[in-house]
Amino acid sequence: MTYWNQLGMSGWDWFAMSIGSVLLWAVFLTSAVLLIRNLTHTSQRPNTLAAPSPEQVLADRFARGEMDEEEYRNRLAVLRTDGSRLTEH
Numbered sequence: 001m002t003y004w005n006q007l008g009m010s011g012w013d014w015f016a017m018s019i020g021s022v023l024l025w026a027v028f029l030t031s032a033v034l035l036i037r038n039l040t041h042t043s044q045r046p047n048t049l050a051a052p053s054p055e056q057v058l059a060d061r062f063a064r065g066e067m068d069e070e071e072y073r074n075r076l077a078v079l080r081t082d083g084s085r086l087t088e089h
């Protein structure tokens with residue numbers, strides 16, 4: 001087989017072509033993986049590991065009907081105080 005220089009390929013030519021092919025495929029695969037990850041990744045995933053705040057737990061209990069409005073407001077007031085009322089007793 002003759003090539004552009006009419007001499008054929010030497011050992012270094014085969015080596016360079018092999019390395020070039022491997023690098024080309026690595027670039028293609030890396031680009032594809034990064035593109036797929038970027039398209040499927042949502043930037044604002046809900047944090048399911050964090051526990052709800054005490055006010056949120058209280059609001060949920062009120063929404064389920066486990067307490068009336070007066071009890072909800074009293075407990076919410078206690079949660080929002082600085083804690084000095086709790087130590088006066």
